[in-house]
Amino acid sequence: MSGSELVITQLLNGASLVMVLLLVSLGLGIIFGLMGVINLAHGALFTLGAYTVAVALSLGLGFWPGVALAPIVVGAIGLLLELSVVRWLYTRPLETILATWGISLILQQGLQISFGAAPQKVPSPLPGAVNIFGVSYPAYRLVIIGAGLIVTALVFLLFLRTDFGLTARAIIQNREMAEVLGINTSHIYALSFALGAALAGLAGALVAPQLNVLPQMGTPFLARSFFVVILGGAGSLFGVIGGSAFMGLLETIFATWWSLTLSQALVVALAIVVVRFRPAGLFTRR
Amino acid sequence: MTALVRQLALRSQYRRFAVWAILWLIPLGLSPLHLDLFREFLLFSIFALSLSLLWGQTGLLSFGHAAFFGLGGYAYAILTTRTTFLGVTYIGLLLALVVPALVASILGYFLFYGGVRGPYFAIVTMAIAIIFEQIAINWVSLTNGQNGIFGIRSLTLGIPGVWEYPIVSGVAQAYLALIAITLLYRVVKQIASSNFGLVLLTIRDNERRAEFLGFDTARYCVIVFTLSAGLAGLAGALYAATATFISPSLLGVLFSTQALIWVAVGGRGMLAGAIIGTFMVKTLEFYISSWQSQLWPLILGVLFLAVVFVFPDGLAPRLSRWWDLVRTGVWERVAARYGTQPQTTLAEKTFHDQEQGGAYERKAAPHLGGTGSTEAIRRPDRNR
Numbered sequence: 001m002s003g004s005e006l007v008i009t010q011l012l013n014g015a016s017l018v019m020v021l022l023l024v025s026l027g028l029g030i031i032f033g034l035m036g037v038i039n040l041a042h043g044a045l046f047t048l049g050a051y052t053v054a055v056a057l058s059l060g061l062g063f064w065p066g067v068a069l070a071p072i073v074v075g076a077i078g079l080l081l082e083l084s085v086v087r088w089l090y091t092r093p094l095e096t097i098l099a100t101w102g103i104s105l106i107l108q109q110g111l112q113i114s115f116g117a118a119p120q121k122v123p124s125p126l127p128g129a130v131n132i133f134g135v136s137y138p139a140y141r142l143v144i145i146g147a148g149l150i151v152t153a154l155v156f157l158l159f160l161r162t163d164f165g166l167t168a169r170a171i172i173q174n175r176e177m178a179e180v181l182g183i184n185t186s187h188i189y190a191l192s193f194a195l196g197a198a199l200a201g202l203a204g205a206l207v208a209p210q211l212n213v214l215p216q217m218g219t220p221f222l223a224r225s226f227f228v229v230i231l232g233g234a235g236s237l238f239g240v241i242g243g244s245a246f247m248g249l250l251e252t253i254f255a256t257w258w259s260l261t262l263s264q265a266l267v268v269a270l271a272i273v274v275v276r277f278r279p280a281g282l283f284t285r286r
Numbered sequence: 287m288t289a290l291v292r293q294l295a296l297r298s299q300y301r302r303f304a305v306w307a308i309l310w311l312i313p314l315g316l317s318p319l320h321l322d323l324f325r326e327f328l329l330f331s332i333f334a335l336s337l338s339l340l341w342g343q344t345g346l347l348s349f350g351h352a353a354f355f356g357l358g359g360y361a362y363a364i365l366t367t368r369t370t371f372l373g374v375t376y377i378g379l380l381l382a383l384v385v386p387a388l389v390a391s392i393l394g395y396f397l398f399y400g401g402v403r404g405p406y407f408a409i410v411t412m413a414i415a416i417i418f419e420q421i422a423i424n425w426v427s428l429t430n431g432q433n434g435i436f437g438i439r440s441l442t443l444g445i446p447g448v449w450e451y452p453i454v455s456g457v458a459q460a461y462l463a464l465i466a467i468t469l470l471y472r473v474v475k476q477i478a479s480s481n482f483g484l485v486l487l488t489i490r491d492n493e494r495r496a497e498f499l500g501f502d503t504a505r506y507c508v509i510v511f512t513l514s515a516g517l518a519g520l521a522g523a524l525y526a527a528t529a530t531f532i533s534p535s536l537l538g539v540l541f542s543t544q545a546l547i548w549v550a551v552g553g554r555g556m557l558a559g560a561i562i563g564t565f566m567v568k569t570l571e572f573y574i575s576s577w578q579s580q581l582w583p584l585i586l587g588v589l590f591l592a593v594v595f596v597f598p599d600g601l602a603p604r605l606s607r608w609w610d611l612v613r614t615g616v617w618e619r620v621a622a623r624y625g626t627q628p629q630t631t632l633a634e635k636t637f638h639d640q641e642q643g644g645a646y647e648r649k650a651a652p653h654l655g656g657t658g659s660t661e662a663i664r665r666p667d668r669n670r
Contacts, residue, residue: 038405085591093405094347095594098550101349101543102590109583219539223413230406265420268413275410276400 005135010252012132016141018248019148020207022241024221025228026155027199029240030192033229034172037086037193038093040100042225043218044107045197048074049204050213051111054120063125063209070205071198078197082190090189111215120213140209147206152241155199159237168192172235220264227271233281242283247271306468313460321456327568328463329525334548334560335467335474336517341546342554343478344510345490349408349542350415351518354390356537358382358519359526360422360429366439366527373446375439375527382523383516390515394508403493415539422534434533441527459528466524467561470517474557477513486510547586550593553600562602 024046031039049070056066081103089096126139159165171178171185179185204218211217228247232239247267254263274282316324333355340346362378371377393414402410422429429435441462444451453462477483488496489503497503526532535541544567552563567589575582593600 038408089594094345094408095598097347097349097405097408098546098590099594102587102594105583105587105590107587109580109587113580113584223409223416226409227413230409259424261420262424265417265424269417272397272410272413275406276396276402279401279406 008133008135009137010256012135012137012141012145014249014252016145017252018244019145020203020210021224021228021248022148022152022244023144023203023206024200025225025240025244026152026237027196027203028225029196029229029232029237030155030199031196032226033232033234033236033240034168035189035192035196036093036234037090038097038100039086039196040097040222041081041104041107042196042200043220043222044104045074045078045200045218046204046207046221047111047213047215047218048077048107049201050122050208050211050217051115051120051204052201053205053208054115054122054213057122063122067202067205071202074201074204075194075198078200079190079194081197082193086193087186087190108215108218115215117215122208122213124209144206144210151199151202156237158195164188164191220261223268224264227268227275230275231271231282233283236281236283239281239283243281246282310464313457313464316460318456321460323568323572325456325460325463325528326525327565328460328467329521329528330545330548330568331561331564332467332470332521332524333518334545334552334564335471335557336514336521337545338549338552338554338557338560339474339478339517340510340514341549342557342560343483343490344486344507345493346403346507346511347408347546349412349546350418350539351411351514351545352539352542353411353415353418353537354386354515354518355522355525355541355545356418356422356532356534357386357389357515358522359532359536360435360522361385361519362523363435363438363526363532364428367435367437373442375442376446378439378527379441379520379523382519382526386519386522387512387516391508391512394511398504398507398511412539412542415537415542419534419538422537429534432534434531435526436531438526438530438532440530441524453528462528463524466520470520471557471561474517478557482506482509543590544586547589547593549600551589551597551600553602555599556602556606559600559602562605563600566601 024042027045028039028042031037031042052070052073053063053066056069057063061069085099085103086096089099124138124140126143128139129136130139130142131137132142159169167178167183168188168191170181171183171188175185224247228243229240230243231246232241232243250270251263251267254266257263258266312324313321333351336354337348337351340348340351359382362375362382365378365381366374397407397410423432425431440452440454440459442450442452443462453459478486485496485501485506488499488501489506493503496506522532522536525536548564548567549560550563551567552561553559570585571582574585597604
């Protein structure tokens with residue numbers, strides 16, 4: 001492989017990793033970034049999305065219907081969580097951490113008990129490679145890049161161009177004032193949480209063919225997606241893009257020298273340093 | 287005779303003595319398996335105690351405290367399996383205290399002066415535990431990777447070179463753990479009830495206010511983080527020295543959160559709660575896991591929800607309430623209530639307890655009575 005081919009492959013690797021992180025973190029960008037809920041069950045919701053696809057495949061529904069089903073299933077579970085647990089803890093962030101961690105353990109172990117500890121089979125729907133920019137690259141990774149772009153665009157449209165987005169942003173800015181104006185804030189909060197959960201589920205479903213579908217598969221994404229949101233600047237959805245780019249590209253660069261897990265750890269270490277010096281995020285102007 | 291016993295039981299110092307005496311007799315009557323568990327629970331209690339100092343007393347929720355427990359364990363393990371010199375286990379123990387404390391002081395200085403608090407601190411500490419676990423897994427030449435380190439040397443007490451006594455037998459290990467927790471509990475108790483400890487309580491209740499009173503709160507956070515990490519490291523080393531085995535999972539997030547549940551079930555506001563909680567949760571874990579190994583993580587999750595919604599103060603304050611009931615004697619309460627045998631002092635005491643909401647509650651949660659904080663307010667140190 002020539003030098004330029006290597007660079008292009010690495011760039012595509014970087015782009016697909018950035019998109020994976022973006023997909024995983026968008027939901028958290030809503031739940032943690034906008035609503036301020038420290039949802040440690042986010043990784044488990046991601047896992048649930050992947051399992052939805054696995055179940056859809058085993059039922060003979062096929063991969064893409066499974067991907068379509070995942071956000072619905074996981075969004076419904078998210079709604080249930082908001083109504084039963086998260087709703088009571090909006091003013092108590094530390095308690096939220098404990099409770100959502102408990103939920104995460106329950107979901108994870110629930111999957112382990114129902115499906116066993118062995119990985120579920122989710123074969124890639126597009127197993128081949130395509131020629132792009134003179135290199136042959138796995139087709140499904142390109143699909144993920146495309147899906148990441150489309151989903152991100154849709155989320156931005158939803159938040160910036162619809163009534164739901166407008167009310168949601170109003171509540172986030174000032175909940176009391178929004179309530180005074182007659183907005184049913186708890187309603188919108190529940191919907192936003194469900195939306196964030198649905199996005200986590202969609203991410204899990206899309207990424208499932210690339211990973212071992214295991215009950216613990218969401219865990220490595222948990223801390224990373226939190227740092228994506230924090231680095232980008234909690235409270236801004238645009239920041240999620242920047243955060244994903246920062247974490248994803250660095251990880252790709254590190255991964256050329258070190259093992260994958262080690263480079264993930266290194267990136268998180270670096271993120272801690274950045275958070276210390278720029279607590280409001282990398283991309284916020286002060 | 288009963289009156290005498292009751293008199294003795296009412297004096298707190300005798301009562302405490304009785305509790306310790308019973309605790310000290312336990313190892314003599316245990317089977318080898320239970321002896322191992324007893325020792326393990328005691329050492330985990332020290333770890334829980336360190337977390338209780340950080341979380342319960344100062345309000346800093348760490349999601350990665352096992353990083354320091356494991357660091358201490360690894361420091362001891364690596365030193366004692368690779369080198370041999372006179373008194374190596376002492377140095378190993380010292381290293382297990384110093385290395386985590388040093389790491390925590392650097393991290394703490396870096397984080398606390400940068401204003402990392404609350405949920406952000408929880409996420410950052412979680413990340414730290416993940417990083418430590420990854421290092422322990424990937425740095426195979428030093429840590430033997432995923433397999434962990436076997437055959438760690440037992441702690442050798444006595445005078446090196448003159449008279450040495452390796453702690454190998456189960457009973458000796460259990461007594462080592464008992465001595466360790468007795469000493470360390472007293473140390474932590476001293477810290478918590480000192481002026482320094484009162485400032486920590488103030489920080490927990492309202493850090494802004496503590497700052498306005500002239501305290502350099504970040505400095506207090508760094509110090510308590512360092513102390514807590516050193517204590518956790520010591521517990522880790524004692525664990526490594528008695529279990530003779532350590533693996534990366536002892537550094538990880540999952541183990542960290544298990545310790546959180548020990549502290550929370552026991553009672554966050556009460557140092558003894560950490561010990562009681564560890565014993566209760568670990569006992570439950572032992573019996574449930576041996577019955578249905580898949581069930582325990584599920585119950586762990588339910589416990590997390592329970593400490594948020596059902597018993598946020600933990601069980602230790604409740605236990606101490608029941609203990610009070612038993613101690614004063616149920617029949618005496620009945621008598622006092624119905625006046626068949628008027629006992630003014632007891633009736634007054636009962637009334638007092640009811641009115642004050644129970645002294646134990648104020649002891650357990652000073653922020654309810656506010657005693658701790660006002661005490662701290664009266665003694666501001668302005669040495670900035």
